[in-house]
Amino acid sequence: MTRVRTRFAPSPTGSLHIGGIRSALYPNALDRRNGGDFILRIEDTDQNRKVEGSEQEIQDVMTAYGLEWDEMYKQSERLDIYKEYAEKLIESGHAYYSFETKEELEEARSLAEANNQIFKFRSPNRDMPLDEARKRVESGEQYVIRLKTPESEELDYEDAVQGKMRFNTADIDDTILLKSDGYPTYHLAVVVDDKLMEITHVLRGFGWIPSTPKHILIHRAFGWEMPVYGHLTDILNPDGKGKLSKRSGAVAAQSFLNEGYLPEAVLNFLMLLGWSSPEERVHGETERELFTLEDFVEIFDLKDLNKSNQIFDRQKLQWFNKQYIHVLSDDALENRFLNWFKENSDDQKLKEMIVEKGPDYLQEILKLSKQRLTLLSDVPDQIIGFYRRPDKLAFSEVKQLKKIDEKELHLVLSDFLIYLEDQDEDLANWDHDQWEHQVREIADAYELKHGVAFMALRTAITRAIASPPLFETIEILGKKETTERIKEYLS
RNA sequence: GGCCCUAUCGUCUAACGGUUAGGACAUCAGGUUUUCAUCCUGAAAAUCGGGGUUCGAUUCCCCGUAGGGUCACCA
Numbered sequence: 342m343t344r345v346r347t348r349f350a351p352s353p354t355g356s357l358h359i360g361g362i363r364s365a366l367y368p369n370a371l372d373r374r375n376g377g378d379f380i381l382r383i384e385d386t387d388q389n390r391k392v393e394g395s396e397q398e399i400q401d402v403m404t405a406y407g408l409e410w411d412e413m414y415k416q417s418e419r420l421d422i423y424k425e426y427a428e429k430l431i432e433s434g435h436a437y438y439s440f441e442t443k444e445e446l447e448e449a450r451s452l453a454e455a456n457n458q459i460f461k462f463r464s465p466n467r468d469m470p471l472d473e474a475r476k477r478v479e480s481g482e483q484y485v486i487r488l489k490t491p492e493s494e495e496l497d498y499e500d501a502v503q504g505k506m507r508f509n510t511a512d513i514d515d516t517i518l519l520k521s522d523g524y525p526t527y528h529l530a531v532v533v534d535d536k537l538m539e540i541t542h543v544l545r546g547f548g549w550i551p552s553t554p555k556h557i558l559i560h561r562a563f564g565w566e567m568p569v570y571g572h573l574t575d576i577l578n579p580d581g582k583g584k585l586s587k588r589s590g591a592v593a594a595q596s597f598l599n600e601g602y603l604p605e606a607v608l609n610f611l612m613l614l615g616w617s618s619p620e621e622r623v624h625g626e627t628e629r630e631l632f633t634l635e636d637f638v639e640i641f642d643l644k645d646l647n648k649s650n651q652i653f654d655r656q657k658l659q660w661f662n663k664q665y666i667h668v669l670s671d672d673a674l675e676n677r678f679l680n681w682f683k684e685n686s687d688d689q690k691l692k693e694m695i696v697e698k699g700p701d702y703l704q705e706i707l708k709l710s711k712q713r714l715t716l717l718s719d720v721p722d723q724i725i726g727f728y729r730r731p732d733k734l735a736f737s738e739v740k741q742l743k744k745i746d747e748k749e750l751h752l753v754l755s756d757f758l759i760y761l762e763d764q765d766e767d768l769a770n771w772d773h774d775q776w777e778h779q780v781r782e783i784a785d786a787y788e789l790k791h792g793v794a795f796m797a798l799r800t801a802i803t804r805a806i807a808s809p810p811l812f813e814t815i816e817i818l819g820k821k822e823t824t825e826r827i828k829e830y831l832s
Numbered sequence: 833g834g835c836c837c838u839a840u841c842g843u844c845u846a847a848c849g850g851u852u853a854g855g856a857c858a859u860c861a862g863g864u865u866u867u868c869a870u871c872c873u874g875a876a877a878a879u880c881g882g883g884g885u886u887c888g889a890u891u892c893c894c895c896g897u898a899g900g901g902u903c904a905c906c907a
Contacts, residue, residue, distance in 0.1 A: 506836075713870085
């Protein structure tokens with residue numbers, strides 16, 4: 342059996358789109374499942390659209406998401422190859438030199454449009470004797486090489502995702518294979534490369550379906566066997582209008598990382614967009630939705646891919662992220678946050694304070710905050726109160742305390758202070774049950790609801806409406822800081 | 833407009849032609865909890881429309897409709 346070889350072939354025309362990660366994920370999983378190879382091919386045959394640094398970013402982002410490749414190629418370094426293969430097609434009569442200018446083409450196109458006709462280009466040079474064409478080429482005339490497309494012929498193939506596909510060559514131009522700048526078009530380059538790189542499965546975007554008949558024709562012209570083609574669905578904007586685009590928020594694969602998403606969460610979300618696990622097929626059972634890349638590689642199969650487009654739902658993505666943050670170990674969470682923070686925050690002060698207080702202190706706080714996190718970027722807000730004393734929060738701003746006489750709240754605070762001052766400096770003998778009991782007693786003494794007493798303490802100590810559990814917070818803050826915070830309310 | 837593809841809760845999806853059409857996210861309502869969050873329980877929510885085929889269509893076929901893709905010397 343031939344070795345499975347798949348590829349991901351992005352163009353370095355800007356940041357890698359989040360959809361690109363999904364387009365890379367499927368072939369990557371397919372090859373890993375079958376012990377094959379995954380090829381990264383940079384399709385940079387368009388000199389005009391090339392964006393500096395994009396090629397590197399693609400590699401960095403893929404690495405960050407854990408999608409690794411076995412081989413890498415750049416089409417711009419293979420120009421001679423494409424030219425050679427284009428010439429072969431000239432030799433064999435499957436292609437021809439064509440001399441019309443872009444302007445002439447443009448004119449013909451708009452004329453056809455004006456007459457409400459379909460524009461399907463067949464060059465007048467199509468049947469020019471080869472000698473004559475060669476002479477013009479040698480004389481330095483600008484030319485392109487075009488494929489001789491059959492006048493009208495049914496073409497079909499079995500798409501690994503979409504199923505049976507049928508086309509008619511009458512709808513297809515005489516496709517340009519080699520541009521006048523000597524660069525190949527996508528169509529030539531992709532077929533030649535897939536052949537030379539021995540790609541067995543071509544998984545690519547939905548948008549390529551209409552040009553697949555061209556690729557069939559080119560394969561046939563060379564006398565080559567076709568690889569398996571599978572066209573992946575598109576990811577749509579939340580309103581279902583159009584492919585996912587900037588208008589619904591950042592869509593660069595990198596920006597999700599910057600926003601504090603975990604790569605494995607994004608991957609998990611992405612893999613389920615258009616793919617469902619066979620485990621789901623058991624009617625009535627709770628479906629599994631959490632898959633690591635490794636799990637996915639184990640069970641991925643082309644036949645489980647969906648045929649209709651998906652809408653990008655950030656809420657579900659967030660849910661995945663939350664799941665993955667929750668199961669991170671304390672060490673892992675700390676590392677993830679620190680790495681994220683280093684790259685994505687300019688809060689110099691907090692950075693310094695974190696260093697000053699040391700890793701153990703941070704980890705204690707993170708342990709308390711973990712279940713309140715959705716994104717890594719939620720961390721600073723969660724932890725800041727442990728590093729810097731927040732401004733006082735008025736009791737009147739707290740819903741539960743609004744109707745309570747402030748004097749009574751002060752009594753609660755001062756009573757609590759008495760207990761607190763009884764404690765050792767390091768709060769080593771802290772006993773939550775005991776303290777909880779005491780707070781309740783204080784509340785009873787003033788005929789307050791227990792919740793009110795807790796809330797008064799929370800407000801004075803954390804100065805936040807929502808916070809981690811009170812006693813754990815006090816433990817981390819320490820006796821001194823806690824005492825001072827309470828006293829600020831009593832003065 | 834030509835060509836191609838698609839169509840199950842708001843969203844992602846499951847269902848050998850026979851199920852009370854299942855699950856997840858989101859929503860809503862309860863419960864646990866010192867706040868928030870977590871967690872638990874429950875509710876509401878779908879087969880685009882019309883024709884066939886069949887004893888029986890979410891499922892197969894046709895026609896509409898809607899959505900998407902594509903029609904470059906861009907990929």
